[in-house]
Amino acid sequence: MIELYSFPTSTCSLKVRICLAEKGMEYKEHRLSPGENGHLTDAYLRMNPNGVVPTLVHDGTVVVDSSVILEYLDEVFPEPSFSPASPTGRARMRAWLRFFEEKPTPAVRYPTFQKFLIHNYTRLSPEQFEKAAERRPLKTDFYKRMGQDGFTDAEIAKAMDDVRLTIDRMETELATNGPWIMGDQYTLADMCVAPLIDRMDDLGHREMWESAHPAVTAWFAAMRSRPAFEAAYYPGSRMSEFYPEHA
Numbered sequence: 001m002i003e004l005y006s007f008p009t010s011t012c013s014l015k016v017r018i019c020l021a022e023k024g025m026e027y028k029e030h031r032l033s034p035g036e037n038g039h040l041t042d043a044y045l046r047m048n049p050n051g052v053v054p055t056l057v058h059d060g061t062v063v064v065d066s067s068v069i070l071e072y073l074d075e076v077f078p079e080p081s082f083s084p085a086s087p088t089g090r091a092r093m094r095a096w097l098r099f100f101e102e103k104p105t106p107a108v109r110y111p112t113f114q115k116f117l118i119h120n121y122t123r124l125s126p127e128q129f130e131k132a133a134e135r136r137p138l139k140t141d142f143y144k145r146m147g148q149d150g151f152t153d154a155e156i157a158k159a160m161d162d163v164r165l166t167i168d169r170m171e172t173e174l175a176t177n178g179p180w181i182m183g184d185q186y187t188l189a190d191m192c193v194a195p196l197i198d199r200m201d202d203l204g205h206r207e208m209w210e211s212a213h214p215a216v217t218a219w220f221a222a223m224r225s226r227p228a229f230e231a232a233y234y235p236g237s238r239m240s241e242f243y244p245e246h247a
């Protein structure tokens with residue numbers, strides 16, 4: 001029995017939903033909502049002390065952190081496999097996973113909060129906002145920097161630079177060794193970054209790759225045409241659908 005605690009729109013949850021769908025697995029999804037703080041209750045924090053989604057529960061065993069969950073699923077349910085067979089191949093794939101966690105994953109949060117999620121907090125009093133930031137085990141600093149007025153232009157520009165760096169690196173790799181990030185094999189690395197590119201698309205930034213990154217453009221079209229991708233993106237999975245009033 002697999003259970004997944006997620007937000008419909010969360011990029012980290014989406015990469016796990018893509019993986020589960022690619023493996024054709026049945027699971028029970030507990031859909032939490034970012035504005036309602038179901039990920040910060042005592043019961044949830046006992047499972048995931050980081051107070052973030054996703055959390056996977058497999059036969060009572062809790063697994064946290066989306067890339068860890070991807071590798072866990074691929075080890076425990078190896079058919080079909082989405083990791084290279086050789087240790088060197090796996091090392092290269094993991095290096096991509098770490099890069100995606102270090103640069104674009106945090107970067108994409110800046111324009112996302114600026115356009116959509118900040119509205120969950122602007123109506124709070126300053127004291128309520130302070131409390132909302134303080135109760136987040138890993139995200140207090142991020143929320144405080146955003147404040148109730150949003151990020152500075154410089155912070156947004158830096159985040160966009162990090163996304164651009166990612167798209168440039170992907171273009172070089174895909175143009176020389178595509179069609180997937182690991183060459184002929186579709187892997188966890190593709191699943192990891194696809195929701196981030198989809199988010200940038202949802203935020204209206206598709207020109208970042210469509211203007212001068214043909215290999216990324218072709219890769220993203222191939223990604224989106226996979227039935228598992230569509231299954232993972234059930235209605236309401238994009239910010240523009242979840243918060244149409246801010247789209």
Ligand SMILES: N[C@@H](CCC(=O)N[C@@H](CS)C(=O)NCC(=O)O)C(=O)O
Pocket residue numbers: 007010011012013039051052053054064065066067136139
């Ligand atoms: N490293 C974690 C990061 C998870 C994460 O930051 N999740 C976001 C949604 S994409 C979250 O739960 N945010 C909670 C909040 O902002 O309070 C992972 O990959 O699972």
